[in-house]
Amino acid sequence: MKLIIAYIAPFKLDEVRDALKETGVTGLSASNVQGFGRQAGHTETYRGAEYDVDMVPKVRIEVLVDDSLAPAVISSIETTARTGSIGDGKIAVLPVEDVIRIRTGERGRDAV
Amino acid sequence: MKLIIAYIAPFKLDEVRDALKETGVTGLSASNVQGFGRQAGHTETYRGAEYDVDMVPKVRIEVLVDDSLAPAVISSIETTARTGSIGDGKIAVLPVEDVIRIRTGERGRDAV
Amino acid sequence: MKLIIAYIAPFKLDEVRDALKETGVTGLSASNVQGFGRQAGHTETYRGAEYDVDMVPKVRIEVLVDDSLAPAVISSIETTARTGSIGDGKIAVLPVEDVIRIRTGERGRDAV
Amino acid sequence: MEVNGADTSWILISSALVLFMTPGLALFYGGMVRAKNMLAMLMMNYVAMGVVTILWVVVAASLAFSGNEVSGLVGNLGLVGFRGVGLGNEIFGYSIPDSLFLGFQMMFAIITPALIAGAVAERMKFSAWVAFVAIWSVIVYAPMAHWVWGGGFIATQVKAVDFAGGLVVHINAGAAALALVFVLGPRIGWGNSVIRPHNLPLTILGAGILWFGWFGFNAGSALGANGLAAQAFMTTHIAAAVAATAWIVAESVSGGKPTTLGFVSGAVAGLVAITPAAGFVNFMGAIIIGIAAGVICFMALRLKTMFKFDDSLDVIAVHLVGGILGALLLGVLADPAVNELATGGMSQLTAQAISVVIAFAYSFVLSYVIAKVLDMLIGIRASETGEREGLDIALHEEQAYQMAE
Amino acid sequence: MEVNGADTSWILISSALVLFMTPGLALFYGGMVRAKNMLAMLMMNYVAMGVVTILWVVVAASLAFSGNEVSGLVGNLGLVGFRGVGLGNEIFGYSIPDSLFLGFQMMFAIITPALIAGAVAERMKFSAWVAFVAIWSVIVYAPMAHWVWGGGFIATQVKAVDFAGGLVVHINAGAAALALVFVLGPRIGWGNSVIRPHNLPLTILGAGILWFGWFGFNAGSALGANGLAAQAFMTTHIAAAVAATAWIVAESVSGGKPTTLGFVSGAVAGLVAITPAAGFVNFMGAIIIGIAAGVICFMALRLKTMFKFDDSLDVIAVHLVGGILGALLLGVLADPAVNELATGGMSQLTAQAISVVIAFAYSFVLSYVIAKVLDMLIGIRASETGEREGLDIALHEEQAYQMAE
Amino acid sequence: MEVNGADTSWILISSALVLFMTPGLALFYGGMVRAKNMLAMLMMNYVAMGVVTILWVVVAASLAFSGNEVSGLVGNLGLVGFRGVGLGNEIFGYSIPDSLFLGFQMMFAIITPALIAGAVAERMKFSAWVAFVAIWSVIVYAPMAHWVWGGGFIATQVKAVDFAGGLVVHINAGAAALALVFVLGPRIGWGNSVIRPHNLPLTILGAGILWFGWFGFNAGSALGANGLAAQAFMTTHIAAAVAATAWIVAESVSGGKPTTLGFVSGAVAGLVAITPAAGFVNFMGAIIIGIAAGVICFMALRLKTMFKFDDSLDVIAVHLVGGILGALLLGVLADPAVNELATGGMSQLTAQAISVVIAFAYSFVLSYVIAKVLDMLIGIRASETGEREGLDIALHEEQAYQMAE
Numbered sequence A, B, C: 001m002k003l004i005i006a007y008i009a010p011f012k013l014d015e016v017r018d019a020l021k022e023t024g025v026t027g028l029s030a031s032n033v034q035g036f037g038r039q040a041g042h043t044e045t046y047r048g049a050e051y052d053v054d055m056v057p058k059v060r061i062e063v064l065v066d067d068s069l070a071p072a073v074i075s076s077i078e079t080t081a082r083t084g085s086i087g088d089g090k091i092a093v094l095p096v097e098d099v100i101r102i103r104t105g106e107r108g109r110d111a112v
Numbered sequence D, E, F: 001m002e003v004n005g006a007d008t009s010w011i012l013i014s015s016a017l018v019l020f021m022t023p024g025l026a027l028f029y030g031g032m033v034r035a036k037n038m039l040a041m042l043m044m045n046y047v048a049m050g051v052v053t054i055l056w057v058v059v060a061a062s063l064a065f066s067g068n069e070v071s072g073l074v075g076n077l078g079l080v081g082f083r084g085v086g087l088g089n090e091i092f093g094y095s096i097p098d099s100l101f102l103g104f105q106m107m108f109a110i111i112t113p114a115l116i117a118g119a120v121a122e123r124m125k126f127s128a129w130v131a132f133v134a135i136w137s138v139i140v141y142a143p144m145a146h147w148v149w150g151g152g153f154i155a156t157q158v159k160a161v162d163f164a165g166g167l168v169v170h171i172n173a174g175a176a177a178l179a180l181v182f183v184l185g186p187r188i189g190w191g192n193s194v195i196r197p198h199n200l201p202l203t204i205l206g207a208g209i210l211w212f213g214w215f216g217f218n219a220g221s222a223l224g225a226n227g228l229a230a231q232a233f234m235t236t237h238i239a240a241a242v243a244a245t246a247w248i249v250a251e252s253v254s255g256g257k258p259t260t261l262g263f264v265s266g267a268v269a270g271l272v273a274i275t276p277a278a279g280f281v282n283f284m285g286a287i288i289i290g291i292a293a294g295v296i297c298f299m300a301l302r303l304k305t306m307f308k309f310d311d312s313l314d315v316i317a318v319h320l321v322g323g324i325l326g327a328l329l330l331g332v333l334a335d336p337a338v339n340e341l342a343t344g345g346m347s348q349l350t351a352q353a354i355s356v357v358i359a360f361a362y363s364f365v366l367s368y369v370i371a372k373v374l375d376m377l378i379g380i381r382a383s384e385t386g387e388r389e390g391l392d393i394a395l396h397e398e399q400a401y402q403m404a405e
């Protein structure tokens, strides 16, 4: 099994979630992060003092999937989250040793 | 070492933390996430427009543990977080190559 | 590639980010967590009822890096985030199987 | 007496101030609940502005202020639907228009049930709450207002006084809160761990609005812009300030830190306790009432642990205890040089004590019965799932805060 | 007539109350946008307090209230720069100082364009907004105020009445909102998924402030502390309460839950609808207007889906529809016993209908033209990147909320 | 003169408005600090409502307004404990009750030290703050109020005027802020990176409340409901509006974007600068003061970088600089047609300048000494751990916001 983590633009969350559902994903978790990357960031002003903020708000999506589904999930995120401009974000694929569904105690791919 | 990630119902956080302490866990980190899963989600209304929200608030717990402690941690979370109804959440076990305690520079199992 | 996760004191975020930039890191993501650890926590009061809060606010940093950069990143976080007092936090190193840059579709170390 | 522009001006703005207290109270309470119950809490308060207004116009105002039937037990139906209430002051003969008098009183009728909401927070069903507020306004609030301010038996026979609502508002709401808490039972998880407020800055802002609005409540109760209004204004402010300070001193003395929630809770306790006394006591009296309210209401917080009832946001410690304190202390501290309507002394104190018992008993018993009947008919408690998930989604299909998009 | 202290006192505080509505409106709107556009929303409201004030003093007040030129179409330049406005009442002869009369009216001129902001939220460029507000205040608001309240042709020839701004404020703002929405087009992503409010507690607090401030708006429009002010006070409150309740009943009847946003939206709708009628109708009239506003404005929410325009925060359903409702119902419900200036009946209704058409048409057409011209000159819509990233950063280089440090 | 209902009505509500400014100020400041110091900031403001009220009643009011001792340097102890203050106006002979006059003045005594809190935010110890406020109210504020408004030497000998508190409130608080900042030193990390506000919407709401309350502050200072109150009302509003606009223009001209924080900061600067002048200048004067305040206070933000002092929330740039601006410009702009008490011109300007120097010097020196002594006795700065962790937990054992449960 894999844990697929994607950092995406916040306004893409709904679209990506819908796309993942179609891919067959049955669950995911999302949270707010502040991302720093190639994307330029922006200037902010506080009472006349300008300063650069190189962190921009992103959404972090985590999906636990069975190995077989991983490629489809990745390409689904890639396609949906892409706008072509800097800041589209990244996907990371991590190995997972086990997954447990708390409610039933199921383990492994059944639990995903 | 392992990183154990658990997505649980928010109202279970205190209980799970207390149970983990008893298991011998000496640290953990928790954050808010929005989860999508089998749990039905709910309807929301905004000025007469109804829409389905399939994301529900969950708490994400991360525990770095030594391999030997992992099974106890998992079963402790399982037991405490289980209510038996959909939405109880999931646990994932990820391999960890190294852990460092920043304060002392200790590494590996000593650092956990 | 590695995913380096660090739990640090919130007021260290700016410093750590700047140090990482100098190390050659081109991206990272940060989020707020509540941490429990050796750090004592504190007492809070609510209408005359005192209770112990053993969770303290921490910042969680995630950096995807190429294997070659990992040691430098770790030691950079260690040096910058260290104050020497309890609660400095932890670093974990996780194996990553693949990284994809959404904008370009690049994979692996090019994508980091 | 003719309608007087100055008095009208002051009661117009006082009425607006008292109305503004309900949103203030909503924030004060709302900040103290968990995020998932925030909107439900706000709604319990706001809905009183809708439902009570309607019932007040339709019937409750008449029961409170029209005539005097059954030897002072209740008004008649002469003003049903505000019948005959015009631009002048023919009906009541105060120096303000009749409609304004009824309007000023209406704002009290609104906030009183809203006060109860703090006790039942985070578990009561919205439909049951609306029904409770509606029935209670008519059969508990209106008669009590009649007894005390509408020429009823507490004023004329018991001869107790209540300047701005120690009996009618605070003891009344506090007793109802106690009754509801017994019928409802505690929140899931209560007693295991402390249920923590989600947004204290809103609570503190709410307290600021309450303090501001209370000037209309108490000084407006002079029903004119005169020396008595000024006196009530000052005693109100002084009692609030002293009680707030006393509360954080009590916190510190009993081994804790001075808290911001403590400061504003003390302020509200002081405002409650001075309410019945505002236009009867001198400045020293206000200081004494302030100290008593700050210290005793703080100590009264322990009641809920001692007697194991879940009064979510401490309505009983603040409003019931504070209201009783004020109503009784007024018996001791009333200064005829301030207002000849209350002389202080033993007979005054006795009258006050009797009125406290009557107000408490009437409100407690009737509230208990209403709650029990409603519980049998429609159920007054939210479902367990709803309570866990949060009442905002369960009862209102809304969330207070959204994840950044 | 001499300057009267009581009336002055009431209009001083009424003016302050109306000014306070703009921050209240800012919160009401701000809570409904996404977090990334929060400050931009607040700023669209607040900036009206700056820009409109300046223009009002410089020229708009004069166009609205000085003399009567071109057969009632516009005022003259006699009061430019508040020339000759002193401490007395020589110019207008009301029972309050002339400067206060112009000040009270100024607060209306401020909040009216601020109301429009809700429709164009989350996509309009700040510079274009400022330009729009500035021009609109002078060439749309000031003449309309003249026609209705400055002795212009709607008052004298059409003989329509408008107690506190159904035409001048709500229909005027609503028609401008509609025009702007057409010129701007919808927000990115509108129609695909529901764009959700980020902080409803602030919206609900904002509504509380609006309700509070509206007493100054409507009861202050009696321009004195008297029976008529009290009447307007009461009809205002009753209509708000009834409409809020009616809205959540309508929600429940149409299969949803009663929502807190619904309750406060209903309250605002009721306040809007009673505005033109507040000093003309009796209490039954207020109740009818309240019910109508609650139910019909709720139904009017569907217009934007039916006709596919993105009125971000429903300014049209609430202010345009609510304002029209009130202006027309007043034709039917006006009670000469309340105020002999409006008699009700067919001729009154006709006059009201004509005035509604004129107000709508004038505001819609001119607003459309101003927006189009501005769009050609400087562009009125934020860049796509700016809209996605959020207007706060793109237009103001600020963020509403910061990650905890 | 008899007690007059209209004046009483206006000063009752004005007093309430001024009290409401303190919660408004708390929000204004609170939104600008980091989340971990939010409650501590709110508490520094609120506690002034407790501590200053008590001291005012006990002794400070008497020092300020009872008699005139030591050739105009201080009042006597005749009104200690509000002795003899009744429902009439026998003591002061204004057209409002004596207690109300002292109450109105009390609200100024409360907000003045609260203003200082912005400068010492995020590092001062709560106990030391309470001690400072208590001592300062008695030995700095009360005498200064006496000199200017209590018949003391600034009024009678220097012959400077101060309509609503340029000297007594703003310069006084600003000078004290400067002294405290020197004694305290900068926050940890100050100068390395910009310390960012955690919740600007609350700051903006707070500014809205301040603007609203300032009508009571300035127009209430006419002590009656009359033409002068209306004049002060209008100049206040105009100066605020112009200064807010001028500030964002200055931001834009100097290469930045117009910010919401800039707009509200400008508004506050304008309100500060018009305070001493509100009842002395005409509308053109108000506009000039507004422009000066908006532009010069904006430029004064740089002082703290130039001279390297950490005035956390810019109390000096806004209140000290703004207060001086207003006090001096009034010397030039006073219009005897508005108020014959100030004639404008060279001698007026000189008197104003002297009064500014005296107020600044007295407040700065005494504040410095009080702070130093307190620092030696109990320490005035929070511990380093406390400062890092956040003052809310360290000093009050509370957290402003809780993780959703």
Ligand SMILES: Nc1ncnc2c1ncn2[C@@H]1O[C@H](COP(=O)(O)OP(=O)(O)O)[C@@H](O)[C@H]1O
Residues within 6 Å of the ligand: A007, A033, A034, A035, A036, A037, A038, A039, A056, A058, A085, A086, A087, A088, A089, A090, C026, C027, C028, C029, C062, C063, C064, C065, C101, C102, C103, C112
């Ligand atoms: N090395 C990294 N480790 C963790 N997160 C990263 C890393 N690089 C980028 N990110 C996340 O991805 C987001 C987008 O990255 P950015 O470099 O701006 O865009 P792009 O990938 O299109 O070049 C960042 O804001 C950050 O949240």
Ligand SMILES: Nc1ncnc2c1ncn2[C@@H]1O[C@H](COP(=O)(O)OP(=O)(O)O)[C@@H](O)[C@H]1O
Residues within 6 Å of the ligand: A026, A027, A028, A029, A062, A063, A064, A065, A101, A102, A103, A112, B007, B033, B034, B035, B036, B037, B038, B039, B040, B056, B058, B085, B086, B087, B088, B089, B090
């Ligand atoms: N595949 C997944 N990847 C990541 N998180 C998941 C996944 N499946 C479930 N979750 C998390 O677990 C929570 C509960 O899952 P759900 O399917 O509703 O309950 P259950 O596991 O009891 O069937 C979700 O809200 C989500 O946060």
Ligand SMILES: Nc1ncnc2c1ncn2[C@@H]1O[C@H](COP(=O)(O)OP(=O)(O)O)[C@@H](O)[C@H]1O
Residues within 6 Å of the ligand: B026, B027, B028, B029, B062, B063, B064, B065, B101, B102, B103, B112, C007, C033, C034, C035, C036, C037, C038, C039, C040, C056, C058, C085, C086, C087, C088, C089, C090
């Ligand atoms: N085993 C763990 N798993 C996950 N997070 C941990 C773990 N131990 C510590 N942390 C995180 O690191 C923070 C600091 O840990 P703590 O034990 O207080 O300090 P130190 O590492 O200096 O002894 C914690 O607040 C928590 O966020």
